[in-house]
Amino acid sequence: MSSEKLLTLKTRDGEEFVLEEAMAFRSLTIKNATSNYTINNTPLPINVEINTMIKVIEYWKKHSERGISEDELMNFDKKFFKLLHNSELFDLVVAVDYLADKGLSNAACEQVLDKITGKTPQEIRDIFNINNDCTPTSLGG
Amino acid sequence: MDDVSVETNLLDTLLETFVGRDDAASTTAALALLEANSGIEVCQRLLKKWKHLRPFTQKFIALVAELKKTNEHLTMNGLNRAEKEVKVLDEENDVSSDTLIRLYKKKKHTPVTKAMGVGFQEEILLDILSRLSVLPLLRFKCVSKFWKTLISDPYFIMKHQSHHKNDLNSQKLLVVEDMTTFFSSSLSTVQLVEDVQNLDCVSNIKPFDICNIYGCCDGLVLLGFVNRYDKQLLLWNPSTRESTVLPIQNLHQGELLSDWDMMQLVTAT
Numbered sequence: 114m115s116s117e118k119l120l121t122l123k124t125r126d127g128e129e130f131v132l133e134e135a136m137a138f139r140s141l142t143i144k145n146a147t148s149n150y151t152i153n154n155t156p157l158p159i160n161v162e163i164n165t166m167i168k169v170i171e172y173w174k175k176h177s178e179r180g181i182s183e184d185e186l187m188n189f190d191k192k193f194f195k196l197l198h199n200s201e202l203f204d205l206v207v208a209v210d211y212l213a214d215k216g217l218s219n220a221a222c223e224q225v226l227d228k229i230t231g232k233t234p235q236e237i238r239d240i241f242n243i244n245n246d247c248t249p250t251s252l253g254g
Numbered sequence: 255m256d257d258v259s260v261e262t263n264l265l266d267t268l269l270e271t272f273v274g275r276d277d278a279a280s281t282t283a284a285l286a287l288l289e290a291n292s293g294i295e296v297c298q299r300l301l302k303k304w305k306h307l308r309p310f311t312q313k314f315i316a317l318v319a320e321l322k323k324t325n326e327h328l329t330m331n332g333l334n335r336a337e338k339e340v341k342v343l344d345e346e347n348d349v350s351s352d353t354l355i356r357l358y359k360k361k362k363h364t365p366v367t368k369a370m371g372v373g374f375q376e377e378i379l380l381d382i383l384s385r386l387s388v389l390p391l392l393r394f395k396c397v398s399k400f401w402k403t404l405i406s407d408p409y410f411i412m413k414h415q416s417h418h419k420n421d422l423n424s425q426k427l428l429v430v431e432d433m434t435t436f437f438s439s440s441l442s443t444v445q446l447v448e449d450v451q452n453l454d455c456v457s458n459i460k461p462f463d464i465c466n467i468y469g470c471c472d473g474l475v476l477l478g479f480v481n482r483y484d485k486q487l488l489l490w491n492p493s494t495r496e497s498t499v500l501p502i503q504n505l506h507q508g509e510l511l512s513d514w515d516m517m518q519l520v521t522a523t
Contacts, residue, residue: 118473141282142278142279142282143278145278145281145285145286146277146278146281147280156515157278158277158278159278160278160279183390194320206382207375207378210375210377210378211279213282222378222381222382222385223381224386226382226385226386229382229386229390229394230386230390231390234396234397235391237394238397238398239360242396243397243398243401245397245398246398246399246404247396247397247398247399
């Protein structure tokens, strides 16, 4: 059911944009924030940066399309995540956790999981940019 | 202005300083708490009056929600740790609202240091790691001190278990052969035959005549080793190869107890 109702959102870095309410409500955080008070066209502030939000909206748009098959969605998801650099993926995971969209959150976490499966500890440190603060004694037990 | 008003204004400003930034999230948290507890009269009334509540009151409810969440986390980590934390906070400050704010601040603003790597909050990393199987997790304990602490944490272990409980790929069949050799096989029908592994049991057990598998729970297996003069109980985790000998009191020498008696005895220890 398409809804004409539009919502204005404002990102952390000050960018404003307009979204269909139905699509924005994929985020439980946005839905709950709007459900109890009228906004009167004041933009709703969200704790996400514009670049990451663009990616989220791209995902939401595709997954809201009518008549799209499971296979097409799977192919889209594969391409979508393949194009993300590690840092973009991590920003997406944090943003989607804040927005509370379970579907996208699961998909993004699975992507991170794929990146770390089968890797050595040093490779993990490189992916996440972690300092190795383990001493041989601290590893025991 | 009287003392009460001054205090209210000060608290108002304090809450705005620490809670004010994240309006959407704190509203969500506050409403979630009230809705989850709508059976309680005060929550019902606050829900009805939500639109008319002062922002200060709404933020305070959000703080209460955060405190509840933090407390539940602490309970899962064991009472001792919880008692220590509360004691430290009490010693640092007597005023209860100040304590709430400190707990909230401690939970909300996890410092992002080089040891943690990217700015993932703990919960997100927990979620991702809990989807991994045991073997890679054990390896990842040496990524950093923070990862080691995270993976060893009882809350994480519980989360990992509940994630894998119903996953056929994680479930294994344990078979003991010839009293000394253990085999584990995946319960997933695709892997049933291919995935058989020979497991070494721990070597710090005295010589024995009979080995019994008394039961298993949450990935741990209770084994009993009996010889003519002695019996030993071992709690064994086949996934991590860790084990611990359980102390048994008041068992008669050489007496072979039934499986049920064994389970009762261990529960009581």
